[in-house]
Amino acid sequence: MSEGMIEETHKSAAGGRASSAPLLGDDREPTLFEFSVPGRTAYQLRTNEIPAIDITELLPVEHLRSEPVELADVSERDLVAHFTRLSHRQFAVDLGAYPLGSCTMKYNPKICDEVAGLPGLADVHPGTPAALVQGWLALMLETEHVLCEVTGMAAATLQPAAGAAGELTGLLLMGAYHEARGEKRTRVIIPDSAHGTNPASVTLGGFEVTTLPTDERGLVDLEALKAALDGDVAGIMLTNPNTLGLFEEDIKEIAEAVHEVGGLLYYDGANLNAILGVIRPGDMGFDIVHMNLHKTFATPHGGGGPGAGPVAVSERLVPFLPGPKPVQHDDGTFGWMSPEHSIGRVHAWHGNTLVLARALTYLKIHGGDGLRRVAERAVLNANWLRVRLAEHYPAAYDKTCMHEVVVSAGAMKRKTGVKGLDVAKRLLEEGFHSPTVYFPLIVEEALMFEPTETESLQTLEALADALDRIALEAESDPDALHAAPRTTPVRRVDEARAARMLIPTQDARDEALGLST
Amino acid sequence: MSEGMIEETHKSAAGGRASSAPLLGDDREPTLFEFSVPGRTAYQLRTNEIPAIDITELLPVEHLRSEPVELADVSERDLVAHFTRLSHRQFAVDLGAYPLGSCTMKYNPKICDEVAGLPGLADVHPGTPAALVQGWLALMLETEHVLCEVTGMAAATLQPAAGAAGELTGLLLMGAYHEARGEKRTRVIIPDSAHGTNPASVTLGGFEVTTLPTDERGLVDLEALKAALDGDVAGIMLTNPNTLGLFEEDIKEIAEAVHEVGGLLYYDGANLNAILGVIRPGDMGFDIVHMNLHKTFATPHGGGGPGAGPVAVSERLVPFLPGPKPVQHDDGTFGWMSPEHSIGRVHAWHGNTLVLARALTYLKIHGGDGLRRVAERAVLNANWLRVRLAEHYPAAYDKTCMHEVVVSAGAMKRKTGVKGLDVAKRLLEEGFHSPTVYFPLIVEEALMFEPTETESLQTLEALADALDRIALEAESDPDALHAAPRTTPVRRVDEARAARMLIPTQDARDEALGLST
């Protein structure tokens, strides 16, 4: 690699300088490896008094490594400073509003962190016999019951570790259902506004994707749907409200039409927040629902995970659910069982159980009444923002939205050359996270705002004011917008270079710099 | 007030904008009150089902307030964002090196935080009968024993809540001792390099201060001391190494001379870190020692407190110690007792007990061997820095120092006009906390560096490099130094104005702005 753009830094430890703390300017933070000094240690292990027999006497020598795996060798003090400083280079819900559409970045109650660390929950081995984990089984079963009540379904699996895992699980259930009826159906229909995980899951589920256009209302084109339906159709995947934030008003007709041809309806629960306690997927006619507990039920997203994607199903799909599942026996005790025609495991153990504990905590605090309030206020906030932004950022479909609103910067771009991405980047300077950009794909210069119910009117006002300022700036000084963000720890990054000249590790970096040994 | 410099901001809530997050520039963070919206709440209390009788039926009306105390009314979400953002405007050991002389800002092991939160320690009421708090009493007694061994004393009180409280306690002990012997001694001798708490404590202890000059070695002027000694002298307060970081080599002679006239020796333990396991105050001849657990034994300083300032004493002062004190009975159980001639309580309960638990954790991890290593490496680091800095920042007294080194920017100031304070402020831009400036008072343009043993050689190198750069800048561009710091959340603040136009509360601010109702 000759592209001489890799920044040269010392390979040796950079010292205790708070070099990245934005508190002190926007300087670089070395990697942990650059702090490393061979021989320096941080770890402290329990005194165990087991004879320190040489490992070569215990294992066949041909399997043993001659050199230890080289890691970063730092003091606890430097470890703390490094990761504290890195945390200062990271935006988060805890720092400010995060109106990232489709992601439901609401406040994550701190009490849930404590629950997820409780002794008796956090320190339990997943292979412990059922008799000793009655609490965990009860917790899981209660979670399943609450999720079924919220979605209007008969039973659920808690195993899927995230939404996409839930989708694939749901599609395998769909396949198993048809197969059990002796049918081999090949196609699954999804709207063109669908999230990328939907088509990807369909493929992995063994089906072909049939894409459905969105009509001028921003909804499923009913005629196109009907035309696409036949005996090959295994089912349809929808999220409702859809990814435009609009409720599929024809859901009853859609459900009937799909069921008519023997297909099933899959509900992508990413947008469940909008309808909590208002309407239930089961009541709309859906057969399979996955939920993103890390969206709707406020389990924190952890910078990209973990999540939890339980899948709830209607009666007829219950026998196919993954197993083992928690069950309550007649004597009141809890145990495990596998449904009769279970598709098998979809997780190494029982799912992201500590995420479930967080979600159940959230669900109990809110209760039935609180969940309804969540939906109401999420929708109220989104609509307030929609109307308030209309002057400069018209909604892609101008009508009452649900929990999120997709606006278009298309007109702005044509007039000023300022793109949706520029707006998103400039908003970072204003102290807000950007909205989702360029999704759904069908809206030109899409900006998708999901304020969520935990943001205040004052926050929405401040957000709208900032966006208005940006709109005026687009007219007066478009270059400033192209140059944004300027106050962040780094400015726009060269994504093309990252792909062209792949440096995925410290070693690749050192090699590119000619530093490798 | 007509001085129109108060920055006008909205009184209304400023919204969820991460306005202070330096991540996103150096903008302002509103006060919590400015986020307040009447009627908004965050608190959640346990359901208790006690009849909600109107308070006017329970208490005499003339004592009741008509309006509630007006506090800030915010959501939990905004509370988290506000204080998380405030935390990003705060330097700390966890972010980088903090070489603040006399303060021993070493790494605070995270395990101690966990110990201080342990159920069974953190949730115990201080008025619980002794039979039920055997663990706490045992913990305290072990702490006392360890501290006595470290200092070479006979017994200790754990009650004083910080160093200054320890000093005053020690001085009262001194007074009680002399009084019990039928003597009324009036003077306490302290060197001119002493910390401000020493003279202040002496006054509050009922004595007059006699100030002793420092000689050309940077040490107590032995002749002056001898001249000052007579039958009025209750004692002398020293820290050794002294606040210049130098060991009082004549300590044996000093002790003998003071004891000769019937005086006592008080050891200010602020600099104990330098001599752990090397020499003990008791062995030097001291009668009373206070320790700053928040310095030497790494309990975190909390932005200004809490601390803990146990006082250990030699045999003859034991009967005067504050009470009640933990004691082990002959049957092995623990209880409380008050020394025969106790001066009484110096704390509402038993001292800053959770701070003691942290310190004991630190002490046990280090053990006797580790404490010695602490002293060795603290002194090694300070001397390395002293020699490394010598070119631009000569030590005030050029010889081997102990755990800290006082250098002078006096020559720099005369040559370039750049003061010690400028250097300190400019260092902030480099990612380091400043050293202590202008203390001890006897050194011109003093800069007092105490790197502590938890900083690495690489950190010292980076610190020295930064200081060298600053020294060169002092020659080439002194104005840049006067203008420093420029990258911090705020720049130099107007301290004179703060005192002249006192605004100690939001209400004072609102009044000054004419916003008050």
Place this chain on the structure above:
Amino acid sequence: MPDYMPHTDEEIASMVAFLGLDSIEQLFDAIPKALQVAGGLSLPQGMPEPDVMASMKTFAKMNKAGADQLICFAGAGAYDHEIPTVVRTLGGRGEFVTAYTPYQPEVAQGVLQAIFEFQTMVSRISGLPVANASLYDGSAAVTEAVNLAVAASKNETVYLSSGVHPHWRSVVKTFARGTGHNIVEVPLNNGVSDFDAVKDAGPPGVIVVGHPTYLGTLEDLADVRSRCDEAGALMVVAADPVATGVLRSAGSWGADVVVGEGQAFGTSLGFGGPYLGLFACTMDQVRRLPGRLVGETVDEEGRRAYVTTLRAREQDIRREKATSNVCTNQTLMAVVAAIQLGWLGTQGLREIAERSVRSTRYLLEGVTKIDGVEPLLPGVATVRDVAITTPLKADLVLERLAEEGFLGGLALSALTDEGDGSVEPNLREHAILMSATEKRTKDEIDQFVTALTKAVVK
């Protein structure tokens, strides 16, 4: 050799060489060899973290007094209030915990602004315009208040009401050994300071009362104010800040200084420390204020900024003439209190105050239905704490209650010295001081009453 020091052997060797030395020991050459510790400290070797954690947990287990074991009906200046996860999480952030005193305001705006907010809250609660950044605890705060008041009135006679917490009174008296103040203890009569009992003591320079008193009773603050006016004395009130959620502030009654214990705001019981001394005063006295004070100002660019101010009062500048010797205070607890009071808000503070009043009253009504259990002060309204007498000695009753899982309160015989002016000598051995916060439920109190019913049977 577990520790937190980064030095490798090679680094030590290179550093020693850089200094031109042969060994680390040479660094200590200035220290007389004869005095040096020979053979190391007589302490065990260091142990790794997990071993030490295990031994600290052993201490915790030796206590039989955690929230899991005893339901808390004790108060007396240390209260079992709700502390939510959110407050513990924010207050535990490393930036707050591991900072020093804000000597460099440019990189300490976080703590400084939090303290500014804390000062505002304390000022509003006390009803006085200025509050400091904290003192060690309630006892330190009242001691400092006495010092301030004597300096202001130039009269060393201190009327110290026996309604002030007994331990705080002890502390005031301990420190009066140094200052030489003349402490005159004013007994209580039916829960109210009986100033007539000390009319021969000479005019006071300061009158200190508790409001509520440590027994939960309410003083006649208007009367105290007029007595102060008469004597040219300053009025110091030790006020419970939670009780102020329902009571008129001491400031509104004319107090010159209001002090208190702030533990109730987010700090755990912690066996008594670290706690949080609250201190507020009138503007007249601000230049005598002990401890740190944060003020708003501007930076070079005109931005709002905070800084510690009126520093000329402080020991590091004024030395032997300082108003106080305090340096390290309880800043972290003050930051935590600001967070907790932010969480409570206007309604929440009122609610915990009202609930505490109601719970304590419900408790009193329940226990005084028991044969032989009487209020210590029948018919006297109380806030926060209330004292009862039982047919048996208080410590025996408390022992029995502990067996049933209750911390039943504090025996007045343990809390007070013999001859304390706040309680009738013949009742002292039989009296228990109790409190129920907003955390206590009806069920818990009902069960407690049942347990007490059994416990008082001879």
Place this chain on the structure above:
Amino acid sequence: MPDYMPHTDEEIASMVAFLGLDSIEQLFDAIPKALQVAGGLSLPQGMPEPDVMASMKTFAKMNKAGADQLICFAGAGAYDHEIPTVVRTLGGRGEFVTAYTPYQPEVAQGVLQAIFEFQTMVSRISGLPVANASLYDGSAAVTEAVNLAVAASKNETVYLSSGVHPHWRSVVKTFARGTGHNIVEVPLNNGVSDFDAVKDAGPPGVIVVGHPTYLGTLEDLADVRSRCDEAGALMVVAADPVATGVLRSAGSWGADVVVGEGQAFGTSLGFGGPYLGLFACTMDQVRRLPGRLVGETVDEEGRRAYVTTLRAREQDIRREKATSNVCTNQTLMAVVAAIQLGWLGTQGLREIAERSVRSTRYLLEGVTKIDGVEPLLPGVATVRDVAITTPLKADLVLERLAEEGFLGGLALSALTDEGDGSVEPNLREHAILMSATEKRTKDEIDQFVTALTKAVVK
């Protein structure tokens, strides 16, 4: 009505008015009334935080399986390693916990850099040049590896060794329902994959082995490599990352893909999740890598910066043609692993690996001295886990051990399905899989041996 929503009644009214509506309900007019939930969800009313905390603690107490109750000798892919306070504290910082996927790299350098460091560590442990930002768990990682390998080899026949964790094999088979891959299970013979047993299955497109196997035994990876070369297949190794502290890396044996479970690096046992799927591969396969990948680049000013890269593989761009459907992964656990591995360092990783080998060996030697207790595979060296057989049924033995305070391991009858090719059918009911990490002390193991001695008596 406890909740986290800031809206006051007045604000709601003003917002509704701003929208020109009469009520919030009108916002839902697009939803057919007939379908709407009538009368609210059939769920209890909301409860305040402290009440809910109490009920969650009740679940915790119903378990008799926490570290305070059972000393853990169970492994099988979930290990009881030291997790120090420092790692929990740093990993628990709100900025890491409450961030989303780093879509805006300018404000996500914290997570991105931590992941870059994590990728480096995983790469070094696996011996392969590129690692992704995590997958759900070990089972997901091996499933994705199979998909990658089939796509690369264009041969759907998957040799799946029975030495791979039984649950992971189940997951692979579940997902093969969708992909249609032909999964051929390869039995173990004396702890090593017996490829001869499946020689009629047709040439593989991929061979997947465990190293160590879930029984702790070591595969002949050189042989696996040459079999792959012969068939043009990819070699996938499910490798335990702690064992790699002493073992040669799978990459050094020529693996194309190395996967594993990263829970051991700082993530609590947590009843099985969230865990951490590790995935590393050769550069040849990087464009088929599932999930996110962080790469170094520069910003507009030439400063080093990190960003997710090669995004064209991902579902949001490639949709139905994506290499994988994964979106949300286990980033927080990856950040935690980077912190934990930073804490361990070079020496620490080796030490926990060596200690785990020694502890497990000491355990095996202890228990096999008991009459009737035998190694499942006598004379076969094991790492991490080891299986024994007992005279009684395994679940009875485990029940008895639990009464003595030990989680004695996992019964192979519970872990495997009947007819599993990894264990002799007649031994399956009597076999226990055990493990001892660096946390187990000599005392604990000695006591365990005593307990087991009693437990196996009929």
